[in-house]
Amino acid sequence: MKKFNxxxxxxxxxxxxxTACNTAQKAYRKGDYYKATIEAIARLRSKPxxxxxxxxxxxxxxxxxxxALREIENANVRDDLDKYDIMVYQYSRLNNIANQIYACPxxxxxxxxxxEYQAEISEAKxxxxxxxxxxxxxxLSYRTLEQSRxxxxxxxxxxxxxxxxxxxxxxxxxxxxxxxxxxLVERPITAGKYQLSAEFFSNNLIAEMTRQSQHKFIRFYTxxxxxxxxxxxxxxxxxxxxxxxxxxNVRETIKTQELKRDSVVVGKVNVDGKSYNAYNxxxxxxxxxxxxxxxxxxxxxxxxxxxxxxxxxxxNFVGEYVWYTEWSSYSGDERALSxxxxxxxxxxxxxxxxxxxxxxxxxxPIYSQALTFVRSAYRNY
Numbered sequence: 001m002k003k004f005n006x007x008x009x010x011x012x013x014x015x016x017x018x019t020a021c022n023t024a025q026k027a028y029r030k031g032d033y034y035k036a037t038i039e040a041i042a043r044l045r046s047k048p049x050x051x052x053x054x055x056x057x058x059x060x061x062x063x064x065x066x067x068a069l070r071e072i073e074n075a076n077v078r079d080d081l082d083k084y085d086i087m088v089y090q091y092s093r094l095n096n097i098a099n100q101i102y103a104c105p106x107x108x109x110x111x112x113x114x115x116e117y118q119a120e121i122s123e124a125k126x127x128x129x130x131x132x133x134x135x136x137x138x139x140l141s142y143r144t145l146e147q148s149r150x151x152x153x154x155x156x157x158x159x160x161x162x163x164x165x166x167x168x169x170x171x172x173x174x175x176x177x178x179x180x181x182x183x184l185v186e187r188p189i190t191a192g193k194y195q196l197s198a199e200f201f202s203n204n205l206i207a208e209m210t211r212q213s214q215h216k217f218i219r220f221y222t223x224x225x226x227x228x229x230x231x232x233x234x235x236x237x238x239x240x241x242x243x244x245x246x247x248x249n250v251r252e253t254i255k256t257q258e259l260k261r262d263s264v265v266v267g268k269v270n271v272d273g274k275s276y277n278a279y280n281x282x283x284x285x286x287x288x289x290x291x292x293x294x295x296x297x298x299x300x301x302x303x304x305x306x307x308x309x310x311x312x313x314x315x316n317f318v319g320e321y322v323w324y325t326e327w328s329s330y331s332g333d334e335r336a337l338s339x340x341x342x343x344x345x346x347x348x349x350x351x352x353x354x355x356x357x358x359x360x361x362x363x364x365p366i367y368s369q370a371l372t373f374v375r376s377a378y379r380n381y
Contacts, residue, residue: 024056033067034093036060041100041107048106061097061111068094081135084128084161091121125161132158133165140175145235148179149217181218181381184226184234184306188242188299190359197359202240205367209374218381236312237304238374243316245297245362247355252291259284259336284332286341291349295358296320299366303377313377319366321358325350 024039037060043053068090075086098114101107136154139147152175159168187202189195210220220238221231260283267278296319303313328344330337337345352358 024053024060028056028060033060033064034097037064037097038100041097041104044106045104054106054110057107057110061114064097065094065115081132084124084131087124088121088128088161091117091124095121129158129162129165129168132161133168133171136171136175140171140178143178145179145181145217148175151175152179176216179217181236181378182231182234183218183220183236183238183378184231185220185222186237186239186241187222188240190242190245194245194247194356194359197356197363198242200360201363201367205240205370208371212371212375213378215378215381218378234306236306237302239300239302239304240370241300241302243298243300245295245359247295247358247362248352249294250291251294252289255288255290257286257288259286259330259332259341261336264333264335282333282336284330284334284336286328286330286337288326288328288344289349290324290326293323293352293358294320295323295362297359297362297366299363299370301370301373313373315373317366317369317373319362319364321361321364323352323358323361325352 024036024043027033027039028036036056040053040057040060043050044057047053071090072087075083075090078086094115094117098116101111101114132154136151136158139151139154142148152172155168155171155175158165159172185202185206188198190198206220206222213220221229221234226232226234260281262281263279264282265277266280266282268275269278270276299317299319301313301315301317302311304310305312326344327347327349328341330341330345334342353361
């Protein structure tokens with residue numbers, strides 16, 4: 001079994017090596033000289049004496065160099081931001097080939113001095129960082145949302161080319177500030193005893209809005225945060241206001257049912273000296289009391305453009321909550337009642353929750369509606 005496994009392993013290695021050589025040859029015939037060079041080196045790493053792989057490497061490597069340098073030369077005369085991406089990419093491929101050759105003894109023997117372009121790639125990255133940094137400063141000077149977002153992307157790309165280029169970290173932070181839509185959120189103000197409940201509602205809503213916002217260019221500020229951070233120039237106001245609400249309206253209903261049950265054992269009778277059950281119909285009046293405490297309200301949500309005070313969007317959301325307690329009583333024969341009705345006669349009327357809790361309950365259906373509205377309103381920013 002061990003011998004069999006050894007044969008299988010050897011066979012797989014041979015198959016992979018043959019595949020690598022075939023891949024290199026195919027890539028060379030298709031004009032993909034970079035891939036042909038890399039695959040040939042991989043073949044020589046496992047089988048240094050492979051003459052076909054040696055031939056491919058010696059033919060493909062010069063062509064890979066020429067192709068990359070031609071791409072670099074053409075990119076250098078272009079007048080767009082992509083030129084440096086192309087140059088850095090091609091220099092990186094040439095340097096990778098050199099590294100692969102140094103890591104393969106046979107390839108290094110065949111090509112003892114592979115060309116490296118460390119200085120050239122470093123220079124290209126510096127030029128790219130400089131260009132992007134300057135473009136970022138120009139865009140940032142407009143201080144508009146759109147241009148500041150362009151500046152933010154330029155500064156980040158400059159930092160990718162040359163980490164920590166000049167004061168790029170400060171520029172990234174500054175451009176992000178001006179690129180961010182700053183929304184000042186105003187909490188609803190209610191009657192004193194409900195204010196804590198209203199704040200509980202709005203705080204949870206703001207926290208969830210912030211958590212769900214995947215947009216790095218939008219930030220919601222509470223008034224306290226804005227004051228603490230000295231943010232006095234919001235782009236928009238997001239105003240929550242309970243324009244109407246009523247808490248604790250009582251509604252009571254009483255429902256009476258006439259109950260009867262046939263064939264109920266009501267006693268015993270003697271017939272010819274024998275005792276038999278006596279059956280009859282029994283009657284009862286069953287009364288159910290239901291006390292409801294109704295709470296409802298309307299939340300107004302407005303999005304206002306801060307510079308012009310113009311209403312951008314406005315919508316009202318309605319919520320309702322009904323708390324209730326039930327208990328029952330009866331008169332007449334208990335045997336006319338079902339087991340469930342008997343249990344209901346043991347219940348007592350319950351005290352309702354505090355009004356502050358009732359306030360929170362009617363806002364629960366409003367919460368999801370308002371959250372969906374805000375998420376939709378800021379989706380395209």
